[in-house]
Amino acid sequence: MLTTKINRVAARAAFYSIRAYSSLPLSVTINLPNGTSYEQPTGLFINNEFVIPKQKKTFEVLSPSTEEEITHVYEAREEDIDAAVDAAQTAFNSDWSHGEPAHRVAVLNKLADLIEANAETLAHIESLDNGKSLICSRGDVALSAQCIRSAAGWADKVDGSVVETGSSHFNYTRREPLGVCGQIIPWNFPLLMFAWKIAPALATGNTVVLKSAESTPLSALYMATLIKEAGIPAGVVNIVSGFGKIAGEAIATHQRIKKVAFTGSTATGRHIMKAAAESNLKKVTLELGGKSPNIVFNDADVSKAVQSLVLGIFYNTGEVCCAGSRIYVQEEVYDEVLAEFKKAAENIKIGNPFENDTFMGAQVSVAQMDKILKYVEIGKNQGATLVSGGERFGDKGYFIKPTIFGDVTDDMAIVKEEIFGPVVTISKFKTVDDAVTIANNSNYGLAAGVHTTDINKAISVSNRIRAGTIWVNTYNDFHQNVPFGGYGESGFGREMGAASLDNYTQVKAVRIALTKTN
Numbered sequence: 217m218l219t220t221k222i223n224r225v226a227a228r229a230a231f232y233s234i235r236a237y238s239s240l241p242l243s244v245t246i247n248l249p250n251g252t253s254y255e256q257p258t259g260l261f262i263n264n265e266f267v268i269p270k271q272k273k274t275f276e277v278l279s280p281s282t283e284e285e286i287t288h289v290y291e292a293r294e295e296d297i298d299a300a301v302d303a304a305q306t307a308f309n310s311d312w313s314h315g316e317p318a319h320r321v322a323v324l325n326k327l328a329d330l331i332e333a334n335a336e337t338l339a340h341i342e343s344l345d346n347g348k349s350l351i352c353s354r355g356d357v358a359l360s361a362q363c364i365r366s367a368a369g370w371a372d373k374v375d376g377s378v379v380e381t382g383s384s385h386f387n388y389t390r391r392e393p394l395g396v397c398g399q400i401i402p403w404n405f406p407l408l409m410f411a412w413k414i415a416p417a418l419a420t421g422n423t424v425v426l427k428s429a430e431s432t433p434l435s436a437l438y439m440a441t442l443i444k445e446a447g448i449p450a451g452v453v454n455i456v457s458g459f460g461k462i463a464g465e466a467i468a469t470h471q472r473i474k475k476v477a478f479t480g481s482t483a484t485g486r487h488i489m490k491a492a493a494e495s496n497l498k499k500v501t502l503e504l505g506g507k508s509p510n511i512v513f514n515d516a517d518v519s520k521a522v523q524s525l526v527l528g529i530f531y532n533t534g535e536v537c538c539a540g541s542r543i544y545v546q547e548e549v550y551d552e553v554l555a556e557f558k559k560a561a562e563n564i565k566i567g568n569p570f571e572n573d574t575f576m577g578a579q580v581s582v583a584q585m586d587k588i589l590k591y592v593e594i595g596k597n598q599g600a601t602l603v604s605g606g607e608r609f610g611d612k613g614y615f616i617k618p619t620i621f622g623d624v625t626d627d628m629a630i631v632k633e634e635i636f637g638p639v640v641t642i643s644k645f646k647t648v649d650d651a652v653t654i655a656n657n658s659n660y661g662l663a664a665g666v667h668t669t670d671i672n673k674a675i676s677v678s679n680r681i682r683a684g685t686i687w688v689n690t691y692n693d694f695h696q697n698v699p700f701g702g703y704g705e706s707g708f709g710r711e712m713g714a715a716s717l718d719n720y721t722q723v724k725a726v727r728i729a730l731t732k733t734n
């Protein structure tokens with residue numbers, strides 16, 4: 217087993233060295249499992265053109281559901297980030313940022329139309345590259361289009377105000393764009409995070425240099441073709457594939473990038489904040505991890521609540537920052553909820569992401585699968601009871617069965633740490649106060665679920681839980697107009713809705729001394 221692994225690594229290393237300096241075409245034809253094919257760009261997207269990076273290095277893109285290579289793409293390094301920033305800076309100095317906002321409304325609406333027109337291709341790319349089921353990918357594509365359309369609606373409504381200070385002065389404020397924004401996105405929702413990031417930045421007249429995650433670069437590059445087709449001017453959106461420690465680092469430390477927006481792990485988020493502080497004090501927004509509680513009260517509609525528990529942890533194979541990974545059930549209904557939840561988990565269709573009724577596809581990478589399985593072992597070793605799952609599904613592709621742990625205590629690693637996979641803990645509580653206390657017993661604060669038929673309880677508990685999103689009688693239920701973001705170590709800044717625009721504008725105050733006229 218180990219030898220096979222070593223051989224594979226050696227083979228890959230040899231492959232890299234051959235391919236690294238050879239000429240990968242800037243577009244390759246990819247055949248999709250639905251019998252169609254499409255042209256996949258492979259270059260860096262700078263100034264509305266696909267280009268080969270200075271060092272001409274490429275890296276491999278794998279399909280996690282088959283473990284096979286899909287293609288290679290070109291890799292951005294520091295000097296390429298500089299070129300992307302140059303393009304973005306020139307675009308920022310143009311009419312894009314300073315001209316009539318109706319232009320931004322029009323091109324963003326056009327981009328949303330193009331996403332919808334190419335929805336099936338985009339969904340298939342996402343399932344191929346990330347391993348997620350088509351059910352999930354189709355949802356991501358739809359929300360991406362809606363998010364960009366919603367931002368288009370805001371683009372000509374980014375108004376300042378008049379401030380009254382008496383007749384000696386006239387004061388007004390403007391909400392001005394920041395400049396070139398760096399955006400670093402993760403692999404769990406490659407297309408959706410792309411949309412969440414570019415939508416408010418573009419609506420407010422900024423320009424961007426966006427780095428996709430190394431394991432999922434394909435949908436962002438495909439989006440580049442739609443960006444050009446939508447009429448978004450050259451240099452406004454620049455997209456680079458590459459590694460966090462090289463391209464990501466170059467963005468975080470760049471002297472001419474005015475803001476960095478990051479989604480990913482808390483550890484990398486901390487590092488980016490430091491890099492921003494030590495370079496040019498660029499503004500930072502962070503959307504980080506979580507360990508979100510999903511609470512079921514005695515008076516909940518049990519079968520509906522169970523649907524939310526399933527959606528909360530097994531949607532997107534649990535690779536969701538706001539996954540409801542800590543389930544707490546009030547004691548009267550605990551046995552019933554656990555029995556129904558176990559049954560529902562065991563009925564989930566897992567496997568080939570391209571079958572229409574598959575709910576759970578593959579984890580994104582072998583590293584992620586190994587990390588999840590390691591947590592399963594830790595859970596067992598620390599004395600939790602494995603109620604269901606806890607192992608790989610099949611032996612090809614990075615599939616893991618829906619996994620439930622019972623008999624857990626608050627100090628166990630599987631209760632405290634973000635696993636980022638289809639692994640959930642379930643335990644009992646007695647009173648409403650107990651539920652609030654355990655829900656808040658975390659350094660994170662991204663989301664929470666509350667299941668009850670009592671509106672007073674729903675509101676009072678929601679108000680007492682320290683998290684950026686509370687879902688009542690639902691879970692993982694996003695809307696493009698509703699802001700999303702963290703409390704505590706889950707980060708700061710908001711995505712989607714009007715609140716997201718605040719992260720991409722700065723307020724300028726103009727105070728004019730008036731002279732009395734006769």
Ligand code: NAP
Nearest residue numbers: 401402429430458459460464465480481484504505537636
């Ligand atoms: P990560 O390191 O936070 O990666 C997220 C993004 O940051 C990727 O584009 C990554 O590039 C980039 N990056 C990494 N190091 C960087 C650096 N020094 N400077 C600038 N950018 C950098 O996450 P990961 O390593 O892929 O996953 C580790 C764990 O993070 C997961 O197991 C999960 O627990 C958590 N996670 C959370 C979220 C979320 O939405 N909250 C998303 C993904 C992962 P590369 O991909 O090229 O490294």
Ligand code: MG
Nearest residue numbers: 278345431432
């Ligand atoms: Mg991939």
